[in-house]
Amino acid sequence: MDTDSLTRFLLSLVILVVAAHFFGHWFERLKLPRVIGEISAGIFLGPSVLGALSWGAYDLFLFDEFVGHKVLLNAFYWLGLCMLMFTSGFHIQRRFPADERRDISLLVIITSTIPFALGWWAVSFIPVEHYMQHTANILAFKIVFAVSVTVTSIPVISKIFSDLRLIQTKFAKVVVATATLHDIVLWTAIAVATTVQSRGDVHVGELILAAVICLVFIAFFLVAGPWLIDLIIRLAPRFSHVYPVGYLIIVCLALAALASYIDVGAVFGALIAGMLFGSLTQPEFQEARETIRTFSMSFFVPVYFAMVGLQINFAGNLDLLLTLEYLVFSSAVVVLTVWPAMRLAGHSGMAAWNFSVAMTTRGGPGIVLASLAYSIGIINQIFFVTLIITALVTSLLCGIWFRFVIDRRLELYEGAPAPMAPDKAPREAGHAPPRETAVRP
Structure with a gap:
């Protein structure tokens, strides 16, 4: 250069x-x-x-x-x-009270199955040849379509919660944990779609192997990861304690590289690394997490989101009718699945609606899914733009709704009102806002 x-x-x-x-x-x-x-x-x-x-x-x-x-x-x-994803993982809990575990399990199951099945079924009623590239495999397209209806944005929903200072609430923790487990299942399906598209005719055994590798990687590091982190700290105590920021980033990138190499996905390797380091209580590691968060949110993350927008080209590829139909269908499927399920679980209508809105947020994963599916020849530019707009609109509506909730101190979860709006709390309290220690992804 x-x-x-x-x-x-x-x-x-x-x-x-x-x-x-x-x-x-x-x-x-x-x-x-x-x-x-x-x-x-x-x-x-x-x-x-x-x-x-x-x-x-x-x-x-x-x-x-x-x-x-x-x-x-x-x-x-x-x-x-x-x-x-690394900083998002810092505040994902691995253990929850029984009532929260119930809600997370319920949400993961219903949001990973019913919307996926309805998306798969809907493909039978649309002219798929208008939205596929000529080299696309129909099975790969069905998987991508079903996942696009189902996917939830961990990065965007986490950042919205962080910007509004909701990230430490029980509601946010349940949503982010649900989205994490939910998207692990969905990205496993995407790994299968990629295999189908790249290889054409594949055996069932190859599809099962791709899914098993993904799930085993995730399970192994969630179970054995804390022991490995502790072992590294004991083997290199001076480096890990004198340069904790470097230590955390090295492990993050190493797990991301390994996950990418075995086709699990670099982003999930980084997320799991964040989850592992989130449990470290030593002061130097707490300070390192805050340092990484501050720098990432000031530089790397803005570059990422700006680059997402940079890839979008609406000219000549925008079908307004298709976009509106897809936006309404995909959002309605999630809302009509989540809302009644949370009501049956004993939550109020407001809390059930909050969960419904949060789970419709497509955000970054929706855009990544669209980019990946387009780049490997599954969807065409028209459907690509439709997925991008849906991701932006659902993210925008999610942010507007939760801003409305905290401005009016409405119920968020389990009868508790939302915390005070971040731009009102310091003025009303008469002092400077407390230092924010939550992740701002």
Whole structure:
């Protein structure tokens, strides 16, 4: 890389970070989710807005100026996603009271089965040839469609809860834990879809093996991980205690690399690493977690969300009717599954509705699913844009709803009102806000 290329690469990073913070700030001022502002920054800088206005010149100057420019930016995209999942894992509990375990188990089961089955069934009634690429495998398309109806966004829902200071509530912990277990099941299905698309005709045994490898990896590190972390600390006490930030990041990237190598997914390796380190109580590790969180939320995560928006191109690929129909169908399936189930579990109508709204949030995983399915030849550009818009709209509506809940101190979960809005609490209390120790993914 010559000096000019390095200059332009660094400039593109600066532009992404500044734009993400600028749009995120103004979305917060409008009482909208900051994360949607960060994604909107990428949409503005990308081919949908700035690219369309600059007659193609923007691509050459900002984000595709030299060979490898997009590859370098994509590396920051994946680092941002991994750091987001890593910090999200810090506050995912591994043990819950009996009543919370009941709610998590119920939500995982119903949100992983009924919406998936209805999505699979719906494929029989739509003209799939209009939404598939000509090289697509019909079985792979069915899996992708069913997962797209079912998937929940761990990164976006976590960040919305964090921005609104809900991340430490029992409600947020139940939702994030549910979304984690729920998406593990769904990404296992995506691993199967990828295998089907890449290999064409595959044996049932190969599909089962892909699913088993994914589940065994996750189960092994959740069970044996704490022992391995403790062993590393005892073998390298000086490094782990003198440089705890480096130690945490090294283990995070190592697990992400291993998960990627065996096709489990780097993001889940990072999430599991965060869950393992979240239980460490030593002061140096608590401080290290806060340091990593602060830097990640200031740099890596804004780059990730801005890059998500940067990949979106609405021009010529937006089917408004299809998008509206899919948005209504996919959201209604989840709401009509979650709401009655939570009511039968004994929760109030308000609490059941809160869970329903949270579980409809597609966010980052919805966008990642769309990008993956498009890149490997399963869905076409029209359905790709539909999935992207659905992810953005559901994330936006989720943020607006929970902002409404905390502004009016409505019930959140188990009869408890939502905490005071973050922009009102310091003013009403008459003192500076307490230092935020929760993850802000």
